[in-house]
Amino acid sequence: xxxxxxxxxxxxxxxxxxxxxxxxxxxxxxxxxxxxxxxxxxxxxxxxxxxxxxxxxxxxxxxxxxxxxxxxxxxxxxxxxxxxxxxxxxxxxxxxxxxxxxxxxxxxxxxxxxxxxxxxxxxxxxxxxxxxxxxxxxxxxxxxxxxxxxxxxxxxxxxxxxxxxxxxxxxxxxxxxxxxxxxxxxxxxxxxxxxxxxxxxxxxxxxxxxxxxxxxxxxxxxxxxxxxxxxxxxxxxxxxxxxxxxxxxxxxxxxxxxxxxxxxxxxx
Numbered sequence: 001x002x003x004x005x006x007x008x009x010x011x012x013x014x015x016x017x018x019x020x021x022x023x024x025x026x027x028x029x030x031x032x033x034x035x036x037x038x039x040x041x042x043x044x045x046x047x048x049x050x051x052x053x054x055x056x057x058x059x060x061x062x063x064x065x066x067x068x069x070x071x072x073x074x075x076x077x078x079x080x081x082x083x084x085x086x087x088x089x090x091x092x093x094x095x096x097x098x099x100x101x102x103x104x105x106x107x108x109x110x111x112x113x114x115x116x117x118x119x120x121x122x123x124x125x126x127x128x129x130x131x132x133x134x135x136x137x138x139x140x141x142x143x144x145x146x147x148x149x150x151x152x153x154x155x156x157x158x159x160x161x162x163x164x165x166x167x168x169x170x171x172x173x174x175x176x177x178x179x180x181x182x183x184x185x186x187x188x189x190x191x192x193x194x195x196x197x198x199x200x201x202x203x204x205x206x207x208x209x210x211x212x213x214x215x216x217x218x219x220x221x222x223x224x225x226x227x228x229x230x231x232x233x234x235x236x237x238x239x240x241x242x243x244x245x246x247x248x249x250x251x252x253x254x255x256x257x258x259x260x261x262x263x264x265x266x267x268x
């Protein structure tokens with residue numbers, strides 16, 4: 001019996017050591033890839049982490065941890081862009097406001113910029129059906145908190161309409177230096193959002209898109225889809241933009257779901 005227990009403990013120990021070793025090998029492999037992407041785009045990830053944590057503390061929010069709610073690499077990327085003094089960001093477009101947290105972080109990172117953030121109207125059926133907003137009480141609470149949050153920042157303009165209306169030049173005579181696409185992630189919306197974002201870009205615009213899946217067995221129109229990747233790659237092949245893909249998160253629990261954040265620039 002004792003020999004059995006000893007063998008069992010050794011087996012568990014060996015499996016644990018193997019799992020830890022595999023985790024660190026995969027983690028550092030992904031981290032190395034991530035830092036390579038930052039370097040390729042003349043960005044400093046270490047300084048980005050320092051800066052975003054400074055801003056998060058200023059807003060009485062938890063410091064950066066990719067396991068914390070909606071936090072992901074995009075926050076570090078924004079901060080890295082802000083840290084680069086040569087990068088002039090005077091106008092920002094955010095497609096998909098959600099709770100307004102990203103908007104206010106952008107406001108702090110780029111205090112001299114004009115930020116336009118757009119989202120669906122509060123009574124839009126899609127708005128009411130996603131992110132557990134079907135409950136009237138919870139939805140009203142969400143809206144109130146979002147609106148109060150955004151109202152405190154003078155350089156944020158919150159506009160409510162379906163992003164498909166950008167096709168109709170709903171923001172006339174506008175070009176943006178930074179565009180963040182984080183609306184619906186499937187066809188046809190994200191395809192339209194990327195297309196419209198390119199038309200709203202100037203020669204130096206940084207265009208970023210959230211939740212990029214390169215491979216999926218099943219796609220849906222809102223959350224998980226290869227639509228953004230296929231659309232970006234089509235524009236890449238056409239020589240209109242050049243895109244790089246950053247891991248959305250690096251930790252062990254995300255190893256099996258390789259989601260990315262894209263960073264693109266015009267090439268024409």
